[in-house]
Amino acid sequence: MAKEGSEMTEETQQMIEKQLSNENEPVESSCDGKDMRAVILSGFGGLNKLRVTKKAMPEPVDGEVKIRVKACGLNFLDLLVRQGTIDSPPKPPVVPGFECCGIVESVGENTQGFEIGDRVMAFVNYNAWAEVVCTSVDFIYKMPDEMSFTEAAAFSLNYVAAYMMLFEVANLRAGMSVLVHSAGGSVGQAVAQLCSTVPNVTVFGIASCFKHTSIKGSVTHLFDRSTDYIQEVKKISPEGVDIVLDCLSGENTGKSLSLLKPLGTYILYGASNMVTGETKSFFSFAKSWWQVEKVNLFKLYEENKVIAGFSLLSLLFKQKKCSLVKLVMEKLLHLYKEKKIKPVVDSLWALEEVKEAMQRIHDRGNIGKLILDLDKPPTPLMASDSTETSEAGEEEEETEGDDIKERMPFIH
Numbered sequence: 001m002a003k004e005g006s007e008m009t010e011e012t013q014q015m016i017e018k019q020l021s022n023e024n025e026p027v028e029s030s031c032d033g034k035d036m037r038a039v040i041l042s043g044f045g046g047l048n049k050l051r052v053t054k055k056a057m058p059e060p061v062d063g064e065v066k067i068r069v070k071a072c073g074l075n076f077l078d079l080l081v082r083q084g085t086i087d088s089p090p091k092p093p094v095v096p097g098f099e100c101c102g103i104v105e106s107v108g109e110n111t112q113g114f115e116i117g118d119r120v121m122a123f124v125n126y127n128a129w130a131e132v133v134c135t136s137v138d139f140i141y142k143m144p145d146e147m148s149f150t151e152a153a154a155f156s157l158n159y160v161a162a163y164m165m166l167f168e169v170a171n172l173r174a175g176m177s178v179l180v181h182s183a184g185g186s187v188g189q190a191v192a193q194l195c196s197t198v199p200n201v202t203v204f205g206i207a208s209c210f211k212h213t214s215i216k217g218s219v220t221h222l223f224d225r226s227t228d229y230i231q232e233v234k235k236i237s238p239e240g241v242d243i244v245l246d247c248l249s250g251e252n253t254g255k256s257l258s259l260l261k262p263l264g265t266y267i268l269y270g271a272s273n274m275v276t277g278e279t280k281s282f283f284s285f286a287k288s289w290w291q292v293e294k295v296n297l298f299k300l301y302e303e304n305k306v307i308a309g310f311s312l313l314s315l316l317f318k319q320k321k322c323s324l325v326k327l328v329m330e331k332l333l334h335l336y337k338e339k340k341i342k343p344v345v346d347s348l349w350a351l352e353e354v355k356e357a358m359q360r361i362h363d364r365g366n367i368g369k370l371i372l373d374l375d376k377p378p379t380p381l382m383a384s385d386s387t388e389t390s391e392a393g394e395e396e397e398e399t400e401g402d403d404i405k406e407r408m409p410f411i412h
Contacts (some may be wrong), residue, residue: 002281004091007169008124009203010044011189011403016081017381022320023192025190026169028259029132033132034056034057035055035056035057036054036056036131037052037054037130037131037351038052038054038055038063038095038127038129038130038131038177039095039096039097039129039130039351039354040052040055040094040095040245041081041082041092041093041094041095042085042092042093043092043093043348044089044092044209045082045083045084045241046361047355047358048081049082049092050096050354050355050358052351052352053225054353055095055130056100057131057132057133057408058127058133058134059106059109059409060106060107060111060134061108061109061134062108062111063107063108063110063111063136063137063138064107064108064111064112064134064135064136064137065104065106065108065120065122065134065135065136065137066104066107066108066132066133066134067100067101067102067103067104067105067112067120067132067134067135067140067141068103068104068105068123068131068132069100069101069102069128069130069133070101070102070103070149070153070373070374070375071101071102071149071150071152071153071368071371071372071373071374072097072099072100072129072153072159072372072374073097073098073099073100073103073126073128073153073154073158073186073368073369073372074097074357074358074361074372075098075099075157075158075186075361075369075372076185076247076270076361077098077270077313077360078096078097078358079358079361080100081096082096084210085248090126090321090367091396094127094340095126095127095128095129095130096121096126096128096129097124097126097127097129097130097372098123098125098126098128098151098152098157098313099121099122099124099126099128099147099156100122100124100128100133100153100183100252101119101120101121101124101152101153101156102119102120102133102141102149103117103118103119103120103121104116104117104118104120105132105300106162110136111137112137113137114137114140114142116278117133117197118142118325119142119143119145119147119149119396120140120141120142120143120153121140121141121143121152121153121155121156122135122139122140122141122156123135123139123157123313123316123325124139125275125313125316125317129351129354131374132215132376133377136393137182138322138326139322141324141326141329141333142246143225144321144333144336144337147336148339149343149373150343150371151338151342151343151346151349151382153369153371153372154343154344154345154350154368154371154381155332155336155343156329157185157312158186158189158190158218158343159190159194159341159343160236160312160329160332161187161190161269161310161312161334162187162190162194163190163328163331163332163398164193164195164310164312164325164328165191165245165267165269165310166178166191166194166195166243166245166326168328169265169267170243170265170267170308171265171310172195172198172201172242172243172258173198174198174199174200174201174241175199175200175201175236176201176202176243177196177201177202177203177241177242177243178191178195178202178203178204178241178242178243178244179200179203179205179206179233179241179243179256180204180205180219180220180244181191181206181225181243181245181246181247181252181256182202182205182206182207182247182248182364183205183206183211183215183216183218183220183222184208184211184215184221184366184367185247185366185367185368185369186203186205186212186343186344186366186368186369187245187247188205188207188215188340189215189218189271189344189367189368191245192205192215192219193216193218193340193341193342194335194341196338196339196340197335199333202219202220202221202230203218203219203221204220204223204233204236204237204241205219205221206222206223206224206226206229207222207223207225208225208295209224209226212224214242214367215367220377221233221236221246223367224226229255229296230255230258230259232364233259234259236271239261240259240260240261240264241264242260242261242263242264242265243264243265243266243267244256244257244260244264244265244266244267245267245269246261246266246268246270246271246289247268247270248270248271248272249268249270249271249397253268257305257307260305262303262304262305263305263306263353264302264305264306265306265307265308266305266306266307266308267309267310268307268308268309268310269302269310269311271402272366273351280356280381281342283362285398295320298312298370302396304306312325324397343366343368344367344368344369345367345368345369345371346360346366346367346368346369346370347370347371348372348373348376349362349370349372349373349376350370350372350373350376350377350378350379351372351376351378352378353372353378353379356373357372357410359411
């Protein structure tokens with residue numbers, strides 16, 4: 001940690017000196033240093049729709065900050081974006097990614113609160129998977145001195161989402177019980193850590209069996225998702241649980257609702273059961289939708305249960321609740337400084353290894369967060385696999401037959 005801090009001081013100084021020298025030099029053209037590496041999603045579909053290429057570097061406008069990106073976070077949501085499964089997807093080509101961290105390189109006019117050299121983490125409404133990002137000061141937060149860029153890239157989205165679901169939506173208090181699906185994932189691990197900051201909270205975790213050894217210490221009770229976890233939970237807590245956090249949907253929705261105590265809260269924050277193959281599947285989408293138990297409002301009223309949904313990105317970019325998120329981030333950074341929470345990182349990947357990283361998420365193989373490290377060189381095999389181009393510079397498309405083949409996981 002100390003080594004990273006010393007390196008960052010030198011890098012920040014060089015960046016400031018470069019900025020000052022550039023003020024006395026003519027503006028360079030896009031072919032003379034104004035390009036950057038970025039991941040481009042050329043269309044919706046499989047991994048072949050992703051490639052790393054050069055594109056024009058953005059510049060900040062009023063109220064924006066330009067960040068030299070050091071690391072980005074990967075989330076299951078990014079997989080849904082690639083497939084075009086989300087509601088109102090962006091028009092390709094687009095640079096994916098919603099969170100990153102790095103060093104402030106410049107600021108736009110009338111921009112307050114940040115200076116060149118500040119170490120920051122940020123939310124971005126797409127465009128995060130690139131060497132340079134510009135975003136509004138409303139979505140940027142200064143990193144603690146002791147926080148590494150790897151930790152920062154694993155912090156923003158997962159911990160803010162986990163905190164707001166637990167404390168803003170479900171009102172978690174001492175003595176309550178929480179059931180979290182995908183307990184081994186980055187949000188699941190954030191939920192487990194935040195629950196440990198409240199006295200006597202019981203956490204029931206659901207995860208694939210191969211993850212149990214690594215995460216069993218983070219939850220009170222751990223169950224294999226392939227077993228009848230409903231009965232196992234009821235053996236321990238016959239009345240059920242106070243809070244359910246569900247990122248799966250489908251058949252798990254009805255099961256989760258059946259576990260709620262009176263005045264309990266069920267929160268849906270994802271629908272990963274819709275993703276089966278590499279590309280969007282209408283059958284998987286329809287199956288997941290039909291498996292959701294239709295809610296009887298009168299039964300809901302009689303049983304005193306609460307059903308809620310949560311989307312942090314909608315809260316930020318559509319509903320403009322930036323000030324609320326800033327308050328939550330302040331609380332989270334305080335918990336981090338007190339060493340009560342610490343991001344769990346699964347693995348680091350070069351930008352050129354984005355396909356392999358995304359495949360690992362698809363295979364549900366990660367424990368904690370996957371990070372794109374902008375300074376990490378790719379391994380030769382992964383580099384050729386992720387950046388394969390034709391002589392014309394265009395991505396080599398997979399054949400139709402290859403596109404529907406089931407891929408083997410890259411990491412075992």
